[in-house]
Amino acid sequence: MAVTTEKPVIGVYVCHCGMNIASKVDTEAVKNHARGLQNVKVAEEYKFMCSSPGQDLIINDIKKKGLNRIVVASCSPRMHEITFRKACEAAGISKFFFQMANIRENSSWVTPDKDDATGKAKELVAAAVARVSHHKDLSTRHVDVTKSVLIIGGGIAGMQAALTAAEAGLKVVIVEREPSIGGHMAKFDKTFPTLDCAACIMTPKMVSVSQHENITVHTWSEVESITGFVGNFKVRVKKKPRYVDEEKCTGCGVCMEKCPSKKITSEFDEGLTRRTAIFSPFPQAVPKTPVIDAKNCLKLGKGKKCGICEKFCEADAINYDQEPEFVDINAGAVIYATGFKAFDPTPLGQYGYGRYQEVYTSLEFERLNNATGPTSGSILMKNGKPPETVAIVHCVGSRDKKYNTYCSRVCCMYSMKFAHLLKDKTGAEVWEFYIDVRSPGKLYEEFYNRVQEEGVHLVRGRVAEITDIPDEPEDIGKLTVVAENTLTMKTLRVPVDMVILSVGLEPADGSDDVGKLAGVQTDGDGWFSELHAKLGPVSTPSAGVYLAGCCQGPKDIPDTVAQASAAAGEAIALLSKGTVETRAEISHIDPDLCTGCKTCIGVCAYSAISFDESLNIARVNDALCQGCGSCAAVCPSSSAQVGHFTDNQVMHELEELLS
């Protein structure tokens, strides 16, 4: 668009918005007032400016009456600025020669008195007219992008996003901090509501991911730094040393058999079993290559003479001298899929977790159900016997002012699932203590009904206490659950063999630090902040950075998979054209005025300003700048100005409002 050298010739359009504006604002009076303003050539009113005929009104006037600036007095610019800007472009003038006066949300809808509303509308229109007279055309440019995606986290969300993006032809790199991909889903036995075996539905995905030609997986790795900008991120990945050569290892497992250090608490089994120092978390791990937990390794961590794994490894894959390796990657987009962690119920002393050995968290109970777990899939107490009565306590660490006020969304359903599995595998009597039963998904309510029909006792009441002091002598050795049935208003004391605490979900450890690497913020509960709760659930305010799965908020597997594909879809859309357009409303530093004091560089949150040592001036990177205006606000000579929010424009708007 050429720089305009003509005087402003302004058209003002006052919208009725049906009765929304017209019922309170005298639109004719506003129109007439506009007619008398400086540089205004045309002032019209119309019922619905955003409609086709409304827009045509503007387009025709621009073409026929030589208008070069447009003001529309209607709703919020957040609503229709884009609409009217497009109309201006269609008519052949720059979309930046447009300004909206919000006389609906800011006047007619919030001002009971008609005279006041009209007076305010007149002033807002005058201010818009004064401002638009100082608008300048802005330009953008296109920057090439790297057609690849970085995915942080290799659970079901990360894998799903990876497969979608890889199928679209993008190169994908997954960085997973555990020794294997699979995430939490790898720990589950059956998944609700269909009772699919988690491993059965997930391992094919794990294999696809590991074999896909477009996907590279770095496990036992972490992202160290992310710099750059949308379409051009530069990422540094730190691959922690496995001490096992991935190329040579055949996955035979002899090293794990022979390792003398056998007493380490297994993280994968939620502390229910022990593992060796050289280990692979679960049999279906991808990659199969084990890692050496250096801290607990006799040789590497305790300085003792060992080396047994090396001795027995026929593939000669053990390498005690491995160092961390750094890999530098270029990515066009970043998807966070860092998942969640289960709430630790230890602080809730009244539930006895950690004190009573038969109080389990839901994840621990999953491991009991899983065939690769400590009891090979049978539900057994620590004394080796199956339980005869089990209590399942809902909302542990969720819907709780003292811990997390939110609902973790999946616990009711998995609690129902547990009830069903217990009935199925042990025939035990099952008590569920709930506040509300939340079963919103497809087939969820049906599953809930089925579980009720299986004879599960459902008690509406929060569990007050779990105690090992029985009411009757025959219950010695059992746990007693104390709760009030709020529907019958009677206190219950139920003796049980086993208690399962349905713990809520919390953001994964370290997620907020890794989020900061790409400027992703967290909300009040620590989950990553999406761009817009309804209209932008997988995007973030940082261009090119997306969210998938529980890292954005607790959700079940169907929603996670959907969101993961959505995030991948956004990344695909972003990178599909091969270039990204820089923003127009960004800062620009006038090289003739800049005195080189570097104050702007010090306040830029995006490190978007660099210093030209030869000319001694600051310069804005138009691809990094987000247009926040911090530099402009701090520059005393006003050499730094944000396009479309220049001093001139804001000062004249203020001046007119106050005149």
Add this chain to the structure above:
Amino acid sequence: MEEFRPKIVAMVCNWCTYTAADLAGTSRLDYPAEIRLVRLMCTGMIDPKYIIKAFLDGADGVFIGGCHPGDCHYIDGNIKAEKRVKAAASLLEQFGFEPDRLQLTWIGASEGPEFQEHMKHFTQTINALGPSQTRELMVL
């Protein structure tokens, strides 16, 4: 005697407070008509000279609304704004402007009712203070 109708300028950020104002609009929560909103992308965009300009131009009150700390769309523009507003406030007070005439408040995007409350309350405050010393002085 003509009733005192204060002139109040509210400089608000697009992502949070302006959105809250829109929400107040869609929820039909009315507030005094004396409030004039100036939409900026971020409170961090507010050059302190805009505040001085507003007061010298005869504003009886200046309200600045931005995102809660930690929520800024541009990470910490609001924190930077707070510092500058404090400097402007100090200077203005030195020159005889009552400190309550300038208010910096955090209003989140979903806080329509809070926006209404703040607008009502601020207008009340300004009404009680009466016209600003620059209203009639007409000096710049």
Add this chain to the structure above:
Amino acid sequence: MTEFAVYDHKPSENGAAKFFQMLLDEHIIDGLVCPAVTAWSPLPMPHLFTSVDNPELLMPLAPVAPLSAATQAARVLRSASERKIAVVLKPCEIRALIELAKLNQCVIDDNVLIIGIECLGRLDNQTYLDRVKENEALSVSFYKNEKLRDDIEAACRGCTDFLPEQADVSIVTIGNDDATLFAIHSEKGKKAINKSRLEAFEPAAERKKQVDGIKERRENIKAGQLTSINETIGSIDGFQQIIADCINCRNCQTACPVCYCRQCVFKTDVFDTSPNVLYKRAGKKSGIKLPQDTTMFHMTRMLHIAHACVGCGQCTSACPQGIPVADFFRAAADRMQRLYGYKPGNDSEEKIPMLSVGGPDAE
């Protein structure tokens, strides 16, 4: 404990100048920025010397500063170089130079030697020239004779920062009747003095008493000045009393050493009120005073540099209308610097308030 070194035990008008000559002759420094007179005028202006042919022309102790030498020193020190340059500056000029270094307008590195002057104030240019005409020796005698200091500028009367503590070396004038004496403030200064082979010296015990006395008197005067000006500017109406005659010439901005913009924003069109608005305003009152951006100029300038104002008073000196600009700037500076807990020119490592995170204003 400040160390002292003596160059010459005889008091003389240009003892210091001879010391500088020696520094250049012996290549301890390669260049010197120092006030000196020219063939055309007895008013000493900053000069850049590579050798001192005639020490009589150098006037480091002259109680006058036609302009803030900080700006000129910053010009010479614009970028780092291998040359060793000494700059002879008054305390306010040193502090301004340090502020300019923070703003990347000059470089103060190991090759820069700051030579301060214990300053007891300056006369305005015309008064100085009149005194010169009356053939008054104006360097050493000015420091000895209190009466000669009666008409120093208002900013100087209330200045409590008259000891150049940020210099590397400074010329001692207070409590010193005997010698061309230097105080050493830094390792850099010490090296230069040692290279010059100056003897250590113990100043008279009188000195501390005199310094404390001056400081106390100045504190009281400053407090009085601030109270008085704050009362006047405590309303816009009161402020107009002082700035009514301002002609928007921007001399104060040009003279100010810490006002560093290449082009002042007030010279652009940002503040041009539209004629429409001017007319509307005039209509409300039957007439308005033009130009319309006078108050805005002074208040914006205060916002921009109050934290860095070193109280040199050059703004008042430069004003053709006799407006006491330094009075209200020092008042704004006093308040702004206390708000930020910031002392300009005090510590080159202390970040300017806009760039520091945390600090007293962070609450």
